[in-house]
Amino acid sequence: MPPRTCALCDDARAILKRPKTGQQICKECFFYVFETEVHNTITEACLFKRGDRVAIGASGGKDSTVLAHVMKTLNERYAYGLELFLLSIDEGITGYRDDSLETVKRNQQQYDIPLKILSYDELYGWTMDAIVSQIGRKNNCTFCGVFRRQALDRGAAILDVDHIVTGHNADDIAETVLMNIMRGDIARLGRCTSICTQGEDTIKRSKPFKYAYEKEIVMYAYFKKLDYFSTECIYSPDAYRGHARAFLKDLEAARPSAIIDIIHSGEAFEIKDDVKATQKLQQTCRRCGYMSSNELCKACTLLEGLECGLASNAVTGSARRKLDVEGHPSKTMRQIPFFRAPPHLQLSKQSVSPAPS
């Protein structure tokens, strides 16, 4: 097949075939189309307003590096008027996270954006390495995900930002839709395709790359020569998401638009009323004040399990009730520091008395 000219500018040589549209386009047009689509995603969802302080969840990986680059580019090109920060979480995984954090520090230099790093060790007293040595390699992704979500919110509260953005791309969201279907997780299925999530007491969190294909993010990084870290987490080969990912990649090979189509299907889901009624209402954790579906938030529950040496019991709901019955935590047990929402969210909150320490 001889090389063609770009379908958009009809001038330069085409170097890429877009999976989303099948168009064959040149390098400059690709940069422009990719950046403009993200810009359209942002403006159509009205994600930001002038003066917003925005924290970019940065891991040093391909998605967050490209996100930092694109956010900075768009902020300047379209004068969003945003104040950008890089927020990084150190889970304490030797040989993985310590290397990727070096990449984030380089990103801070390259993009001239302030950086804050928060670690599991300082927040929870446990690194992922310590957790895995305690509970083994099954369910450790549950701990990591739950702890990271809280850690991002806490880091954002310290920075007093209005908004967190993460680099989740179209492939990630499609995988999540499939995973939630496979596990029958109705509550998550209803929420997982929202571009922006916000509770009353939590900082807005959105995904500007929601419609960006992973392949395009990698190509963008390659052609722009962006510096990113690319190794699989050493604990991830056992993760359930791997099944969804392998399946999705095969679907994409057969029909590239499958990824976007799965997201559109996910957006169209509506939960039946009688099922919705059984869903739990949101409350606040009585121990640390973070948002929760139960009396104790998932992070406090998991931490209690770790401290008592019954960690694997804390993962499922029924096992957790057994843990409750077994008694109150001892005074010497580590607990998560009380969560204070950033000042601008506290104005609308009712006063909540802190948990007894």
Added chain:
Amino acid sequence: MSTISLKIEFGGGLELLFSNQRSHRISIPALVPASSGSSSTQQKGEGDDAQPTKPADLSYLIFWLRDNLLKERAELFVENGTVRPGVLVLVNDTDWELEGEGDYQLKDGDEIVFISTLHGG
């Protein structure tokens, strides 16, 4: 000429399977067996009626890399006769889908890049 020289680059973590080296320079035969029928190589310089040959293409290169350069875990690179889904291939900085994928005929001095997308972001 009977061999062609190529520059191969690995990214996105693939280099770990290839002695942790991102850049490789290799030489492969210019003409290779056309089908997997015969295993013995009686290749002569010119086309031989007894054994059909074809110019070396990307499909051949992928198997050549697996058999000669790959140090471990072939299943992370090759699947079902081609690269594993999730591995991007660029030929002289162009998406291989625009060049005919596995059927692209290699030329001397070509630069082929393999990038894996299968890792956290």
